[in-house]
Amino acid sequence: MAVTNAVVAGADDNGITDALEAEGVEVARLEGVISRPQLEEAGIVEAQLYVLTDVSQATTIPIVCDLSDDIRTVVYSRESSPEFVKAQLDFAVDPKLLDPALVAEELLG
Template sequence: MTMAVVAGPDEDGLGDALEVGGATVNRAGGTAARPQLEEAGIVDADLFVLTDARLATSIPVAKDLNPDVRVVVYARDTVPEFARGQAGHIVDPRLLDAETVAEELL
C-alpha cells in the first residue's frame, strides 16, 4: 500500500483522491518543517505531496529524511529553482484534476 505525506492546504483535494485510490495519507501541519514531517511519517512514506509552493523548503528536508520518497508538487504557484531538481512531478491543478494525478501516482 502506498503511503503519502501531504503538506499544504490541499484545496484541490489530491490527498483525498489518493485516499480514494487506496493510499494511506498523513498530513504535515504548519510549515512542514522537520518535526512536522517526521510526525507525519515521512521516513516511511512513498510520496511527499506539496500543495503550496511557498513551503518548498520542506522538499530538501523530506529528501534528507527519506531519499527514496517521490516528491510531487501540486500547486498553482511557481516552484523555486532550488526545489525543482528534487521534485519528481510538478503539476498545476488547473491543468490536471486531482483524480487524474492520483490515478497516475498510484
C-alpha cells in the same frame, strides 16, 4: 514501488488527499509552517510519496529528500516551484491542468 503511504503538506483546496485515499493510499496531512520534526511525526521516513500544495513551504522538499532516498516528491499547485527545489522534484503539476483523480492515478500507476 507501490505507494501505500503519503504525506500531503499545505492546504488541500483541490482535493489531492481525497483522490489519493480513493486509490487506497494512507495519507498524513500537514498544514502551516512545517518543520523536520513534524515531517518525521507524520511518517515521512516510511512514506513513498510527498505532495506539497503550498510552494511557500518548498524548503521542506530538501528536508524530505534528506530523510528518505526512495520518496517521490510532487508539487501540486498553481504557483511555480522555486528554482532551488526543481532538481529534487519528481513531478510538478498545476491543478488547473490535471484534476486530482488523474494525478493520483498517474502517481500510483
